[in-house]
Structure formats: structure tokens, C-alpha cells
Amino acid sequence: MSSALTSLRILDLTRLLPGPYCTMLLADYGAEVIKIEDTGLGDYVRANSPKIGENSALFHSVNRNKKSVCLNLKTDKGKEIFLKMAENADVVVESFRPGVMDRLGVGYDVLKKINPTLVYCALTGYGQTGPYANKPGHDLNYISYAGLLEFIGERNRKPIVPPIPIADIGGGALLATVGILMALFQRERSGKGQFVDISMMDGALSWLQLTLPDYFVTNIQPNRGELRLSGRSAFYEVYETKDGRYLSVGAVEAKFWEQFCKVIGREEFIHQQHVPMDEQDRIKAEIQAIISTKAQKEWVEIFSKVDACVTPVNKFEDLETDPQLIEREMIQTFHDSEIGPVKLIAPPIKMSETPGSIRKLAPKSGKHTAEILAQMGYSNQEIEALTCEGVISGALKKSPIQ
Structure with a gap:
């Protein structure tokens, strides 16, 4: 091919x-x-x-x-x-x-x-x-x-x-x-x-396509940690599991957030996806308490049955056994x-x-110094001379082509 x-x-x-x-x-x-x-x-x-x-x-x-x-x-x-x-x-x-x-x-x-x-x-x-x-x-x-x-x-x-x-x-x-x-x-x-x-x-x-164009319009500088996709919101956050591992929740669309809330048994959160920041902090704290009750593998298995954009935070040791990376x-x-x-x-x-x-x-x-120079028409003697003069290095004097 x-x-x-x-x-x-x-x-x-x-x-x-x-x-x-x-x-x-x-x-x-x-x-x-x-x-x-x-x-x-x-x-x-x-x-x-x-x-x-x-x-x-x-x-x-x-x-x-x-x-x-x-x-x-x-x-x-x-x-x-x-x-x-x-x-x-x-x-x-x-x-x-x-x-x-x-x-x-x-x-x-x-x-x-x-x-x-x-x-x-x-x-x-x-x-x-x-x-x-x-x-x-x-x-x-x-x-x-x-x-x-x-x-x-x-x-x-x-x-x-x-x-x-x-x-x-x-x-x-x-x-x-x-x-x-x-x-x-x-x-x-x-x-x-x-x-x-x-x-x-x-x-x-x-790379600032999600933030700088908005600033050009509003002239308002967003604060660190308060951007919509920077961990400010409960639906786009990382939560720690019982075994000290982590889950990523990227439930940006309402349909994914709804599924997430149903799985964790907090359907009242469904209509609170975009509440103000102080309310987001409260919801995140409650979600964290729930996620802390099970190990990462347990949550991964539970969420594998629904579309909620929930994934494990992999360590390097996980990569070689990840089925997607294996397939790809x-x-x-x-x-x-x-x-x-x-x-x-x-x-x-x-x-x-x-x-x-x-x-x-x-x-x-x-x-490949000798190989390339030989392709360019330099003789073995010329390659050896250039090596001795410090113009090139890496050439083999006895057999310049590797």
C-alpha cells in the first residue's frame, strides 16, 4: 500500500x-x-x-x-x-x-x-x-x-x-x-x-475561539474557573470515586444531563442544569457525595448502559487495555x-x-550522512576528507553507504 x-x-x-x-x-x-x-x-x-x-x-x-x-x-x-x-x-x-x-x-x-x-x-x-x-x-x-x-x-x-x-x-x-x-x-x-x-x-x-470572540462583542473579561466549560458547571466536571480514581462528566446537552441525573437518582437536578454559580457549587457537592459511594469501574459499568457522556479518567497504565485504543x-x-x-x-x-x-x-x-552525500555524487575519498575536516560527521570511512 x-x-x-x-x-x-x-x-x-x-x-x-x-x-x-x-x-x-x-x-x-x-x-x-x-x-x-x-x-x-x-x-x-x-x-x-x-x-x-x-x-x-x-x-x-x-x-x-x-x-x-x-x-x-x-x-x-x-x-x-x-x-x-x-x-x-x-x-x-x-x-x-x-x-x-x-x-x-x-x-x-x-x-x-x-x-x-x-x-x-x-x-x-x-x-x-x-x-x-x-x-x-x-x-x-x-x-x-x-x-x-x-x-x-x-x-x-x-x-x-x-x-x-x-x-x-x-x-x-x-x-x-x-x-x-x-x-x-x-x-x-x-x-x-x-x-x-x-x-x-x-x-x-x-485556540481561543470559545472565549475571545465573545469578548470582542461584550468587552467583558471572563474570570478563571467561571467559563462554561472550565469546571464551573456540575454537568462539565470531574468527580472523585470511592477508590480515589476519577470520572469525567461532559453532559453538555440537556439529553445527556437528563440521563446522568436519572442514573445517580437525582432527577430534581435535570431542570437545574444552568443555575447560577453558587447553586452549581451546591449541586456539584451533592453529586460528589454520590459518586464517592462507588469505585470507578462500578460507575463506568453503570454508565455504559446509557448515553450520558461519562468516562473514566485514565492513567497511562489503562491505555494499553482501553478497547477503543486497541481497536484504533x-x-x-x-x-x-x-x-x-x-x-x-x-x-x-x-x-x-x-x-x-x-x-x-x-x-x-x-x-545517513555518507549515504546522502554519495547519492549527491560525492566520492568515498571526498566523504572521508569532509569528515576529517569536521564538515560532516557520522560517515563510515571504510564503507560510507549504510
């Missing part, structure tokens, strides 16, 4: 999480992603713990299905090699601060002259323009500036730091993937590439000839004709 992005060649200069997650998605669906690392530390995530073989579990997860070339872009010969690679590339993805690639002499203005069809995606915290463009930052900073963090947490308490990187993945990696694919689609019609400018702060702000094959075991079995999160986009797949683990540092 073919892959959706077969024949697409991507040069990936990103590291850490947002960029590698973006190119992981593209690699999972068939793109040839060449991860270009420097000849020193390379991608820092390699050193994280725990490890699978030589590299971290995280590195294997977001860099699977890729090739690795180690190249020193600060040297003239390194720049020459990269420019030659870019001649036949479809996409370049980088996550440096604005101007870094230009100072190295391999920025978009240079690349588009040698390859007018190239799609160039720059994934940064604040984008290529504006007073914040060159500021350092991380996910927490981006969602803070975007106004998103202000709403995460409980009423009358400080904002809570989210345990997953919202801006990095949702505002950055996913939008970069979409931007790249849109630019490639446009290229099919125009024959021209373009520059895709992705700001993780912009992306995080775009969302956790897969890849058998590597050297490392052995490795569990990975599967490609999430299901396609009937061109599905994604995990074909290999993340590459060792510079594993």
Missing part, C-alpha cells in the same frame, strides 16, 4: 519538540525526512532519559522514520553541501530565531533562487515579525502572551501550568504541518514555492533488529488508501 507523501523530500533542521513533531507526521505518511544536525551535540533531546538504546524515548518517538545527516553549516563546505541538498528538496523546516539562517548564508532568499519551487517553513515562538520576534521563550511564555494561560485553573486561584505543551504542538507543530501541506497544494497549481511563517504564540491565540491501534510495538521491541504512539490520522506507518526507529546521529 502506498503512502500519501511518498517522493516528498524534506530537510529538517529543527530540534526539541515542535519541529520534530511536525516532520514526524510528514515522515509517518511517507515523506523522506532528512534530519540535519550539527556535528557537535546535535538535537539535545537525544540525551534525555529514559533511553532506548543510545537515544531517548522521546527522541525515538518524534524522530522515527527519518534519516540523519550531521553537517557543520558554519563552514563554507558545509554550506555548499546544504545548498546542493536544497536544490532537490521540496521542503525546508527550521526553528531558529529569525535571521539565523540568513546569517549562515542559507536563508529563504538564497534558497528560493536555487530552487523556486521550495516550500520553506520557519517555526518560531513569535514569528518573523513584531517586537517579540527575537525574544527567547517556551510554551508557557507563548500561552501567557496569547491570553490562554489566564483561563487555566480554578476560580480565585492562580493559573495552573498545563502538563502538555499547548503552543508547541497545537499552536506550532500542527499548524506548521497544515501550512506546509497548503503551500505544497498551491505549488501544484502555481509551480512556485513560498515562505510559511508559523508563530506558536499566534497559534495558541487561535494507537499504541504499536515496533520490533527493531538491534534494540528489540519498542512501544510507540501510532500515527493518528487514519487513511483508507495511504495510511501512515512506523517503518523504522529514529536514526543514530549522522547515520
Whole structure:
């Protein structure tokens, strides 16, 4: 079965999480992603713990299905090699601060002259323009500036730091993937590439569809913990069970709330779904007292017989036995000839004709340097010389093609 992005060649200069997650998605669906690392530390995530073989579990997860070339872009010969690679590339993805690639002499203005069809995606915290463009930052900073963090947490308490990187993945990696694919689609019609400018702060702000448009109309800032779907209401809340586990109740529609109230034996709550907040607190307290009388599995079994949008709050240990995740094959075991079995999160986009797949683990540092250079016409002697000069690394002198 073919892959959706077969024949697409991507040069990936990103590291850490947002960029590698973006190119992981593209690699999972068939793109040839060449991860270009420097000849020193390379991608820092390699050193994280725990490890699978030589590299971290995280590195294997977001860099699977890729090739690795180690190249020193600060040297003239390194720049020459990269420019030659870019001649036949479809996409370049980088996550440096604005101007870094230009100072190295391999920025978009240079690349588009040698390859007018190239799609160039720059994934940064604040984008290529504006007073914040060159500021350092991380996910927490981006969602803070975007106004998103202000709403995460409980009423009358400080904002809570989210345990997953919202801006990095949702505002950055996913939008970069979409931007790249849109630019490639446009290229099919125009024959021209373009520059895709992705700001993780912009992306995080775009997630505020349930709140910011209302503010534009009313000029009223909602308070933390008082948004309709932030735990303010009894029908959209998490309750603790007898065994110290939790249930999520997402009974937003009246029909689901009605079923929930009937199951817990409190039908008088049916017509109190949207009462004021002080009444919501009273109802939540009463519901909590009821939910505390049974274990999580008991409640899950009871609610499995009705449509009430009640689900268990799963721990990681529950995921591999969850029947939905099993059916969707969302956790897969890849058998590597050297490392052995490795569990990975599967490609999430299901396609009937061109599905994604995990074909290999993340590459060792510079594993494909010699292979790629040989494909470009470099001789064994030239590859050995470049290795000795520190322009490249990872090449095998005796047998450069792996």
C-alpha cells in the first residue's frame, strides 16, 4: 500500500519538540525526512532519559522514520553541501530565531533562487515579525502572551501550568504541518514555492475561539474557573470515586444531563442544569457525595448502559487495555533488529488508501550522512576528507553507504 507523501523530500533542521513533531507526521505518511544536525551535540533531546538504546524515548518517538545527516553549516563546505541538498528538496523546516539562517548564508532568499519551487517553513515562538520576534521563550511564555494561560485553573486561584505543551504542538507543530501541506497544494497549481511563517504564540491565540470572540462583542473579561466549560458547571466536571480514581462528566446537552441525573437518582437536578454559580457549587457537592459511594469501574459499568457522556479518567497504565485504543491501534510495538521491541504512539490520522506507518526507529546521529552525500555524487575519498575536516560527521570511512 502506498503512502500519501511518498517522493516528498524534506530537510529538517529543527530540534526539541515542535519541529520534530511536525516532520514526524510528514515522515509517518511517507515523506523522506532528512534530519540535519550539527556535528557537535546535535538535537539535545537525544540525551534525555529514559533511553532506548543510545537515544531517548522521546527522541525515538518524534524522530522515527527519518534519516540523519550531521553537517557543520558554519563552514563554507558545509554550506555548499546544504545548498546542493536544497536544490532537490521540496521542503525546508527550521526553528531558529529569525535571521539565523540568513546569517549562515542559507536563508529563504538564497534558497528560493536555487530552487523556486521550495516550500520553506520557519517555526518560531513569535514569528518573523513584531517586537517579540527575537525574544527567547517556551510554551508557557507563548500561552501567557496569547491570553490562554489566564483561563487555566480554578476560580480565585492562580493559573495552573498545563502538563502538555499547548503552543508547541497545537499552536506550532500542527499548524506548521497544515501550512506546509497548503503551500505544497498551491505549488501544484502555481509551480512556485513560498515562505510559511508559523508563530506558536499566534497559534495558541487561535485556540481561543470559545472565549475571545465573545469578548470582542461584550468587552467583558471572563474570570478563571467561571467559563462554561472550565469546571464551573456540575454537568462539565470531574468527580472523585470511592477508590480515589476519577470520572469525567461532559453532559453538555440537556439529553445527556437528563440521563446522568436519572442514573445517580437525582432527577430534581435535570431542570437545574444552568443555575447560577453558587447553586452549581451546591449541586456539584451533592453529586460528589454520590459518586464517592462507588469505585470507578462500578460507575463506568453503570454508565455504559446509557448515553450520558461519562468516562473514566485514565492513567497511562489503562491505555494499553482501553478497547477503543486497541481497536484504533494507537499504541504499536515496533520490533527493531538491534534494540528489540519498542512501544510507540501510532500515527493518528487514519487513511483508507495511504495510511501512515512506523517503518523504522529514529536514526543514530549522522547515520545517513555518507549515504546522502554519495547519492549527491560525492566520492568515498571526498566523504572521508569532509569528515576529517569536521564538515560532516557520522560517515563510515571504510564503507560510507549504510
